[in-house]
Amino acid sequence: MTSDDDYALSEALGAIDSYIGQRIVVTGGLGFIGSNLARVLVKLGAKVTLLDSLIPEYGGNLANISGLEPSLSVNVCDIRDPYAIRHLLSGANYIFNLAGQTSHVDSMTDPNTDLAINVGAQINLLECARLVAPEVKIVFASTRQIYGRPQYLPVDELHPIKPVDVNGINKWAGESYHTLYSEVYGLRSTVLRLTNTYGPRMRIRDSRQTFLGIWIRKVLEGDPFLVFGTGHQLRDFNYVDDVIYALLLAGADIKADGKVYNLGSREIISLRDLAVSLCETASSGFEIVPFPEERRLIDIGDYFGDYSLIQQDLGWEPKVPLIEGLRLTLDYFASRLPEYCD
C-alpha cells in the first residue's frame, strides 16, 4: 500500500463491478466520506455527480477532489433545495446519500436546521427518487448516535433507540424514512450506521464533525490537544477506506436492500489510549480536562458496535489497523494544512 487511495480501491476493484458506467449521485459529495468515495467510484468507471452545499461549517471542501475534477461533475446545491434535487436525481442508478448536519452540539443550539437537513431534505430526496428514479439504489449514511447511551456493549442493530441529542433523533427519523420507502414503495435502500470515521479529507478545522479532527490539526501544528471527560470512554473507529468499501458493498449487493447495518471495529480503544497513540505517531502532547457543559449533557459514555450482521450478509469487515490509519491520515494532512485550516 503506497497511498491512501489504493487501500479501498484494491478491495473494491476485486469485488465490485456493479458500478462500471453507472450514473451515481453522491450527496455531501465534497465532504470527507463523499470525496473519498468519489475517488474510488471514478476509478471503478462510474459516471459520478457530486452534490454539495459547501456550507462553510460543514465538511465540503473543493480541496477534497483536487486532481479529480475532469473525471466527475460537481453541482453545488443544498439538499434542502427540492427543485435542484429533483432534477439532479433524474435517471440515477445509485445514490450515496451522505449529506447531513453532523454536529451534535450545533443540533442542540439550532435544532431547526438539523431537522430541515437531516429529516425534511431526506423526505424530499426520497419523494424525488420515487418520481424520477424509481429503480435507483440508495445507500444512506446514518450514525451510532441514534442509540444514545449504550444499555449493553457491543451495541447491535436491535439495541433500543434512545438518542441523547437532537441530531440523534433526526438521524433516526431520516434513516427510518429510507426503510419505510423501501417497505411501502419498494424503493431500494440500505442504511449504514457509521461509528467514528477518520482519515484523509476529514474536517480538521475544528471539532464540529469529530473530536479527532481537531486533535489531528493540533498535532500537526505542534500544539497539545484536549481530551474531554476522564479519557476512559471507549470508542471504535473506522478508517475511511473501510467505510467506502462498506458503502460500495451495500450499494451493489441485493441482499442489503431494505436492511440496516452497524459498522464497527475489532479495535476498541479509550480516548486516552487513542490520544497516546496519536502522540506517539506524531510526537505531540495532550491534556485531559473536564467536559464543557454543552458536551457533557449529550455525551454517550462508552460505545462500540457489533458489526456481525454486515459481516454475515455482505462479507464486510474493517481491514485497516488504527495505528496504520492514523499514520495515513497524518501523512495526508502534513503537507495540506493550509487547504484544510486557512
Next chain:
Amino acid sequence: MTSDDDYALSEALGAIDSYIGQRIVVTGGLGFIGSNLARVLVKLGAKVTLLDSLIPEYGGNLANISGLEPSLSVNVCDIRDPYAIRHLLSGANYIFNLAGQTSHVDSMTDPNTDLAINVGAQINLLECARLVAPEVKIVFASTRQIYGRPQYLPVDELHPIKPVDVNGINKWAGESYHTLYSEVYGLRSTVLRLTNTYGPRMRIRDSRQTFLGIWIRKVLEGDPFLVFGTGHQLRDFNYVDDVIYALLLAGADIKADGKVYNLGSREIISLRDLAVSLCETASSGFEIVPFPEERRLIDIGDYFGDYSLIQQDLGWEPKVPLIEGLRLTLDYFASRLPEYCD
C-alpha cells in the same frame, strides 16, 4: 352517571386539585380530546386557553366547546406559528400538547405537512417553553402507531420502535424531543402513547382520525359501514374520559416527569366484534371488504397495549366499559349530526 361530562369529572375531582387557578394551555384544544379535557379543567377551576388551527380536515370544531365559551379563552392559531406560540405559552403552568396531524394515510400522501406539524412545531413549542415558561409541565399526546406491527402482544413501552408510516416516524421524533428536553434542560414533560380513543366530540365526518368515526356517522345515518381487512384484527379502545383522566394524572404527578406511558384497555376486541357491538347498540349493519391499497400498506395487524407501567406509577386504569362508551358516544352524536357532519 348521567352524562358524558360527569364520568371523568367524578374521577378527576376526587383525585386532582393541582389545577385550581392554574394557567393551562391546550394545543389542539378545539379537537376531540382537547375539548373534552377543557370541560374538565374548567370544572376543576383552571384558567384554560385553547389553541387550535381549525384546519377543516383536522379535529377542531367550535361545536366541541358549545356552552363553555364564557369559561375559557380560545386562540385560533397554527402550532407551526412560532411567534403566536411563544406569546401564548408565556407564564403557562401546564401545557397539554395535543395538536397534531393524525391521519396515517394523509401522512403518506403529504409527508412534509406531517413533519412540519408533528416534529417542526414540536421543537418550536419546546424551545418557546424553555424560554418563556421554564417551570411549565408538559403532557404530550403520542400514539401507539410508533411501534408499527407488533413483535409481541401486549405491546409494552420497551417494544421496538418500527413505524409503518410517516406519521409514526414523526410522532416518535416529536415525543423524543419532549423526553430529550426533559433530560437535557430539565423541562418537565410526560409522554402518553394513546391507542384508539373514542367518545363524544370525536371527528365522525370521515375516517381521517379513526375508522370508528365514520362507522358512528354511518350508524347514526342508518347506513351500513365498511370494515377493512378480515375483521379479525384485534384492537384496544379507550373511552375519552379515561384518556382525560390519564392526562390529568400525568400532568399532576411529579412521578410522571420524564416518563413515557402506554394507555390501553382490558377489553381486547376484533374489529368484527366491535362492528357487531356497535350495530347491536344502534341497529345498523356493516360489510367486511378488502383493504384499500393505501391502507393495506400501512396496516399494523393486531395491536393491544400493556398499560401496567402507568397503572403502577400513577394508579391509572381504564374504567368505562366499551359497550357503555359506545352508547354514550352514540347518545352524544344522535342529536348533533349537523354540527359534526354538515
